[in-house]
Amino acid sequence: MKHAHFPLNAMAALFAISSGAIAAEPAAEPVDVVVISATRVGHTVFDMPASIDVIDAERIREGQARINASEALAAVPGLVAQNRQNYAQDLQISSRGFGARSAFGVRGVRLIADGIPASMPDGQGQAATFNLDMAERIEVLRGPFSTIYGNHSGGVIQLFTREGDGAPSIETSLTAGSYGSRKADLNAQGKQAGIGYVLDASRFETDGYRAHSAATRDQAYAKLTLAPFDNAKLTITANALRQDDTQDALGTSWATYQRDPRAGEIDAADTQNPKRTLADRYNTRKSIDHQQIGANWEQRFGDDRLRITAYGGNRSVIQYQAFSKAFQAPATHSGGVVDFDRDFYGTDLNWLHVSQLAGGKLSTTIGLEYGRSSDDRKGYENFIGSQFGVKGALRRDENDKVTNLDPYIQAEWETGAWLLSAGLRHSSVKISVDDHFLGNGNDSGSLDYSHTTPVLGLLYKLAPSLNVYASAARGFETPTLNELFYSGAGGGFNFRLQPAQSTHVEAGVKARIGGDTRINAALFQVRTRDELVVDSSSGGRTSYRNAGRTLRQGVELSLDSTWQYGISTRVALTTLRAVYDQGFGTVLKGSRLPGVPNANAYGELAWKDSAGRFGAALEAVGSSKIYAEDANADQPAPGYGVLNARVTANQHWQGWRFKQFARLNNLLDKQYVGSLIVGDTNKRYYEAAPARNWLLGVSAQHQF
Template identity: 55%
Template sequence: MTNHLPSRLARPCHLVSLLAAVFPCLAMADAALTLDSVVVTGSRIEHNSFDLPAAVDVVDAARIGADQARVNVSEALASVPGITVQNRQNYAQDLQISSRGFGARSAFGVRGIRLVSDGIPASMPDGQGQAATFNLDRAERIEVMRGPMSAIYGNHAGGVIQMFTPDGKGAPSVEGSFSAGSYGTWKSDISAQGEVGGVGYVIDASRFATDGYREHSAAERDQTMAKLTFRPSQDGKLTLIANTFRQDAQDPQGLAWDEFKGNPRGVGFESNPAIGPTNIYPALTYNTRKSIDHTQGGISYEHRFGDHSVLVSAYAGQRTTTQYQSIPISTQKFSVKQSGGVVDFDRDFAGLAGRWTGRFGLAGGRLTTTVGFDYEQATDDRQGYENFVGSGSPANCTANLCGLMGKLRRNEQDRVSSFDQYAQAEWQGERWTFSGGLRHSRVAFKVDDRYFDGANGDDSGSVTYEKTTPTVAAMFRVTDALNVYASVARGFEAPTFNEMFYSSGGGSFNFSLKPATSTHYEIGAKAMLGNSRLDIALFEVKTQDELVVLSSSGGRTAYQNAGKTERQGVELALDSRWSEGLSSRLAYTYLNAYYDESFRFTSAPPNPATKTVSAGSRLPGVAAHNLFGEIAWKHKPSGFHAAVEGIVRDKVYVEDTNQRQAAPGYAVANLRFGVDRKYGPLSLRGFLRFDNIFDRQYVGSVIVGDSNGRFYESAPGRTWLAGVSARYTF
């Protein structure tokens, strides 16, 4: 079906051409705008983003903190093309982040995208990550890369998101901030930074709480970080960083379509004969919720030897998670092994990485080579319990016997490790740049089953996935203001433990899952047009053995391998400065993601059925069109600024057959105001923000493949947020 690309991309390409022609004509020639950010993602060394043959965007500190609470990375990444970040209004399940459609199937957490924070992976060795651990209060920038070059980062397929915090420098300063808004939401933050005796430091602590937009969606979060930097010699740099993250959050779960239309702020209603004749609200009856306690720390040392450098880093951490799910009592007691309705695990994780970078003169140009390795491992001490305490009929849940940890139903140790080696090289001449890379990945899973009650077998086992992925790219400098490039790579995406936990019947481990492999093609252009910068990328991704949702119910999701899929699309970003203080940004994504061949599957209980997914069906959780636009103005003498934002998103299918009600498309507008003033050593800032100013009711995100038909997670109507901050420099 690759011949669909020209016709299906025709309309987006016309739009791109029109925008490219119109915006430069409107730009003011006497305004200055920084349009070429320095990035390290992709090449692993400092590189101008304009000269990198890849789709990469930088979200700087100004946009991360653009009159926002700085709680969710969705606030910062809404303006990045190719990336879809959904705030689910459900802190128990984290954000939904997808890159070119990869990761959209994830029931919770981030899948298919490599997450890194200050050099420490926020993704586990199996590929599952949590963006909630990003500390946005101290973030200096977030680099987002999509496409073929991201394959050099290993076991994932969609892209790389890296967050960086600044080093402590200059005179010491302290800063405090407070914000509050709709639905009992508030956040406080205090920080300090500076340099004393040659040691730079950044310290931050924050607390966030909300009653939640939906019923049973309250959350509390505490977050801290500390970063120390020290130069033991002129050519050496030592960095130490530590983070903690603690969160308690209720889980409102999804809604059926009629429930969303009737009461978008409520929780789902269920009448299930398996647990008795009493009608129940699963989220309330089972008191669905999740608690997380996460601590990690890392150390890195970089030393330069003239044009060469060596970097060695290590990290370690611990994560404790307890999650209460709405698994019906009858299905918590199958003869096969079950997790029960309560998941409880303690995870220890650690990693070690090293790389050497050399720079040489070659054939009239500059050759940069990098050779390195990454080793990561995680061990879970995992138990599962019934979400029920008592005896007799499971209907006793109505007597406050559910929502409590009951009998042990699962006990095991889960271990996963990855060991990757990679090599990259880039030759940069006067007009041509050629780059390539090779990475060998090995991901090993091992399960030690420790639960035996005579009614189930031994689920112990192991499986290993191994793949070598190449990357090749070329860029040509047409003029000083125009670069064109092309790249191709192979991608590798192994199943995560979360995708292996349940087989089709909801029971034992699914060791039969295969890794998804993909081939990525991309061509693009980067142009400086007066005081505007235009980035455009056209891509195609062909995937085999795509991992898809087989069933999802009550917090338990089973997966399977489908056949071939294809993703074709266009990404466009346009930044402009119209006059002094007036700027705009436009980000557009067209994505045609579909199954390239038919496949059949039998869904799991409670509604088992054999279904056929036809070739040409769209991948669920993926919108065909996404548009972000912003116009911002700042009056420098007074420090006053204002901006209006618009977000438009196409409809989203909720399951593979595309036969259930799709989440409709929507358009929302946001408005924000603020003022920044400085009085000697004291800097003050205040802001007021209104989101969804026209009070639209819409589905903000979907739960792909939910077996009970509760696919929809509603977004709030009109909301407000106000905040103040003060910084004093000594």
Template identity: 65%
Template sequence: MKHADFRGRLRPTALAAALCSAGLCWPLAASADEPAGPMSVVVVSGTRAEQASFDLPAAIDVVDASQIRDTQPRVNASEALVAVPGLVARDRQNYAQDLQISSRGFGARSAFGVRGVRLVADGIPATMPDGQGQAATFNLDMAERIEVLRGPFSTLYGNHSGGVVQLFTRDPKGPPAVEASFAAGSDGLRKTDVNAAGRSGGVGYLLDASRFETDGYRDHSAATREQAYAKLVVEPSGTSRLVITASGLRQDDTQDPLGVTWATWQADPRAGEIDSTDTQTPRRTFAERYDTRKSIDHQQAGLTWESRFGPDRLQLTAWGGNRRVIQYQSFSRAFQAPASHSGGVIDFDRDFYGVDGNWRMVREIGGGVLRATLGLEFARSRDARQGFENFVGNSFGVKGRLRRDEKNEVESLDPYAQLEWERGPWVLTGGLRHSRVKFDVTDNYLSNGNDSGGVDYRHTTPLVGVLYKVSPTLNVYASAARGFETPTLNEAFYSGTGGGFNFRLAPAIGKHLEAGVKAMLLEKVRVNAALFQVRTSDELVVDASSGGRTSYRNASATLRRGAEVSLDADLGAGWNARMAMSALHAVYDEAFGAVREGSRLPGVPKTSFYGELGWKEAAGRFGAALETIANSRVYAEDTNTATPAPGYGIVNLRAQASQQLGGWKLRQFARLNNVFDRDYVGSVIVGETNRRYYEAAPGRNWILGVSAQYQFN
């Protein structure tokens, strides 16, 4: 039996003083039909209550419904998040591994899914208590907005390092309406969506179902995804509100193309890596030989009750669900020989649930206004996990002998508090969150030894911030916080290249500093700018990665320094412009092993840029835009000796149209991505042991979409 205990350096004198978590507040941000001005955009992230983003002392950006829905197939959150500074959202062209999202360099090392960035949908965490999340569970078809919070304020959301991405679906309103949409594009892309919404009296409903199919740009990357979503809003009185949501995601036998070497990518960006050990079928790729694939079945439900008592508010949230995954990886028979190895087929069944309650009060104190939030969040996940060999005899890609059988439990308990005092031009903010994350492993497969044990991580996260309103159109702010990030279950599953659960991993501890400016220029130009620094000790880095299995270790200190600038401008006569720029110096601040001091963190571009110039006819019937996206080169491993993925710049074009015919509203859009057909590496698999780091992005590709909505009188 193994046990370890890691405790944060800062311990609270009273646990009751450490009490705020994500909540579902009544959305007041601009909807697609009623766009707000740049200064009046209201957000929930940061203070857990409605507040103008212009007056929040934090780096936060909002992606509205038009950016998410109007000219996109609404398959991947990266479609909309590409325009957010400080955030890198990469479509890996691999639906078996989901998106690769990093914020200020945190999360770039993730072999699959999202970690280092906390995901929330309608107030319900889409991130498990261990810190691993799946952006594929976001329902983009019904999205009203996405809020992206970065920097010190995000640390008050608990176990993560880089930021918070919150999606809010639209609230049902008006008479009943039904809508159907269809999109088609390159590489067999097909997306069908049907939804219905309406409101009568104090009850509103929203129903949505979609099916997405693709043959895939890369060899062996076909996928089918089915999603369903339901939302019920009940307002029994003018001061109370109940929101119930339910969602489902299903992907059967989603193909995994794996990464390729530099030579293979140069020869053919679409191609998979040839398995030279395959004597039965020469020129067959690893993905084909082992039929690498993943099946996902995910369902969850949640409810939020909110009552207002004058300026005060009580909010209670509960959620629960199940996630079932079967994944076939590419391990050779020879590599599976060690008794400690757990096989090339992962099969787990996860139940998860949680509750969050918080009380917010507003009082006049000291000549100013004090807003205080006290709360408690509890979350738990339980996995029945097995591993099997991925061969039987000479047949590969089939479930063979049992090699792993265990129960994994993760539990988090986080009390939190946040205070905000505003007087005149000053806004002072303070917060505290005490996080405890427990891992317990019960090993039922004992022929290779008993890997049962547990580990207990504890840390207190403090935050301080100040904002000064220089004028009605200029705010300056500064903030500081300490954050922490535990290893996820998947990062702790393997020790080195063949060992069992890694109980020795310590959490990464970060010290965050940020200063920024928010300004309105010429009444129609909004500029947000931020400078930041994060020093992290015990950074988690890739130890070994092969065929879909990755093990991790604690490295030395790291340093992240950077700048972010975003600009939104109304140029008049229907013209508008948007720009997002990021510069990030992310390095190892101390040498370790073969990694020299000053080596760049892998998976992180030094600079990134998004620019857009758009036009829309006064009545909104027609519109078009030119987009440009650029990123600098990205290293694929810690020593920076492997060929980095080169920097690139691409140009996209889009156009849209709409018509109103009685009760019918018709929409059409067209996109042409990568107009100049550039070959580039869209993402890298950090630290892949066989140097198969590179994942190609598509060349020139197109998408066409149509929708028809009918609203009953």
């Protein structure tokens, strides 16, 4: 077996290039992007008292397949975004350790697309609904100001798509790569009669790197923008995602991973077929059908602004899990097939008022956010007789409702070199269960969670090119529906879970060196009580419990530079000490939080010719070891470091624009664990990352 090691030499070289005394020619100062994620008042990233990174369209689109948000998010400090090589379970995303324990989907990090939540009222979100083909930028907010978004806001990731403008154009792109991966995308955009439009449709298919991990994903997206009145703007977005019978590879034990990283776990209970895997025996898979539509109305009255957002949609899921027949014996068990149909909708209404106060500018936003989801949820046995992986007898039938009602206020006062920002949000989350299947007891009941989250930030401009800031906040995380569904190894709905409450503090510095180098650095600490941790996890079913106190302390650093001859560099470094500050059960004080590396890094050395026709880049990605369970007793996923390379080219001919790219990932062919299933009862924690792999892409755009 080849062990992966952190690429110290590669990282050191990239860092030296970024920070060394290379005599660069004067470069034009890059334009700062105005962001709204932290204070809801537009500012450049440089002038925000918060840790926030902006990923632009070039980083999202150029040289990427635009299949997973993790492709672009790798360059953000403080954020860990892992492609699990399992499209049945979505990405694994954590911000400063929040969300690392998620068994599937994204929790602990708030997802928003074009102002429309991609996270449900309980905090569970799906990054797969993001449309990366039409993305204009992604804003990644970390630290205290994340909490102003309420429940499950350990971080905020906002996607903004492009708006239709100019003459009509149509574009098609094709990509193909290792393991049978291929994607086709077709889009059109333009603006006519004052109406901007964007239309996009794509299909992605893969045979999968890991055994039993094939997937097909169809996505569609539409966006209309118009200005029906003076100083008014209406934006309508709609998106759809469909994945039929997406195979679920499950996790593997350490022994299986060492033997063959691509292999599935053998089903030891299947004595008649000693080589058959659990995934094959139960045909573990998931089908997803998601549709959503939303509208945003913005009306300006001088400096004041009214914004109204409304959305609604439906999500249907059927999932076949890997439970053995023996494990389904308890009367309380809800079966190995999850089948639910969800309707959801919500609205956000806010008013921005700008006035003068004490010689400075005061901007005050008052708002109210409401969200509701209703699940018609059923569970079935996943066998009939001796046949597994089929829908059997009914074992669960209930209706689950989650609502949130959050009034909030944010105020920002700016005068001279000072900027003071403060906010207050009161979140009320209500969860109710109406159980219709009483053969295993009545799980009907309700839970009410509420919490007030204040935030305060202060920024001081020491010089035109140097800002310092400090911020603090309180935050909270309720259990998601998925975390409430089971209690212990075979129990029903878990009404005992309490929300986790946290206190965040941060201090940082933002600097410009000349016109071509930017540095952002942040020092932070988060104390949490009643942290939600995995109680047991097996075959795709996970139950949770409250632990004691946890402590997160860390440093984030990002450094961007441009040099002569078209060379640019980026470095993003994170160190994070995330530990249990109080022991519980067999877990000792000081044990590391599972799923959270104590260091990760990204480095990039890129080149582009002066005409912008050709480009190339070398990327380095590294992570320290990661523990898989609370006691830190089992084999952790070893640290790793990988190198990736990409080249791009584009040409213009009359009204046409052609682009090509080639990407080679894991250049040195390292074998490493890319992600973990935290707390798996059977110790099948490990999800292998791909060996050396390639990707090619071409596109053609015609503007009429």
